[in-house]
Amino acid sequence: MARPSEFLTGVERTFGEDEIIVSKTDARGIITYANEVFLRVAQYTEAEIIGQPHNCIRHPAMPRCVFKLLWDTVQAGKEIFAYVVNRAKSGDHYWVFAHVTPTFGPHGEITGYHSNRRYPDRDIVTKIEGIYQLLLDEEKKYPQCKEQMAASTAVLMNLLKSQGMSYMEFIFSLCSDSDGKHADEASLKQSEALCANA
Numbered sequence: 193m194a195r196p197s198e199f200l201t202g203v204e205r206t207f208g209e210d211e212i213i214v215s216k217t218d219a220r221g222i223i224t225y226a227n228e229v230f231l232r233v234a235q236y237t238e239a240e241i242i243g244q245p246h247n248c249i250r251h252p253a254m255p256r257c258v259f260k261l262l263w264d265t266v267q268a269g270k271e272i273f274a275y276v277v278n279r280a281k282s283g284d285h286y287w288v289f290a291h292v293t294p295t296f297g298p299h300g301e302i303t304g305y306h307s308n309r310r311y312p313d314r315d316i317v318t319k320i321e322g323i324y325q326l327l328l329d330e331e332k333k334y335p336q337c338k339e340q341m342a343a344s345t346a347v348l349m350n351l352l353k354s355q356g357m358s359y360m361e362f363i364f365s366l367c368s369d370s371d372g373k374h375a376d377e378a379s380l381k382q383s384e385a386l387c388a389n390a
């Protein structure tokens with residue numbers, strides 16, 4: 193499947209607060225599994241999405257540095273939480289709070305990745321939209337992807353430095369500022385485990 197056009201409708205899609213959008217990829221980021229919620233919200237059939245690179249749902253409002261951080265983190269064998277806006281097939285968009293983890297083989301090697309996405313708190317999305325806009329504005333100053341990535345990464349790192357926080361601390365500080373939804377990492381993981389076993 194070719195990368196979808198960048199046509200955007202401006203219409204936001206939603207999903208239930210008790211639902212989790214799940215996808216799994218191989219070690220290169222090629223989608224190997226998508227649950228029913230993923231297919232419904234992203235508006236793809238299983239046949240269309242399996243075997244596609246995960247950037248097939250990339251939205252142009254996502255700064256490059258967020259995906260660099262995502263890949264650097266999971267390839268290092270660690271997990272990451274991130275706010276992501278995705279583009280559905282029709283050009284609609286949907287915000288998620290994603291938890292991406294590496295999957296390990298019997299000898300400790302990374303065999304793929306797994307992403308669980310929940311419906312995000314609106315107040316946090318508003319804050320994140322502002323931050324992502326700053327990062328995108330920085331990227332727009334440069335013609336090449338590599339320069340754009342370096343520039344927005346530098347802005348993000350400076351922001352974290354000024355707050356005296358790691359990326360994960362920053363993400364969870366946003367969560368605890370709000371009404372308590374997604375308030376801590378442990379309760380999030382617990383609810384993911386419950387959903388996986390349901």
Ligand SMILES: Cc1cc2nc3c(=O)[nH]c(=O)nc-3n(C[C@H](O)[C@H](O)[C@H](O)COP(=O)(O)O)c2cc1C
Nearest residue numbers: 217221246247249250251259276278292305306307
């Ligand atoms: C498990 C997993 C889940 C991912 N989920 C998304 C996603 O929901 N949306 C997205 O745009 N990229 C996602 N990515 C990142 C993409 O692989 C890719 O880095 C990103 O879309 C940027 O694409 P680009 O380099 O073509 O700009 C995911 C990667 C992995 C490993």
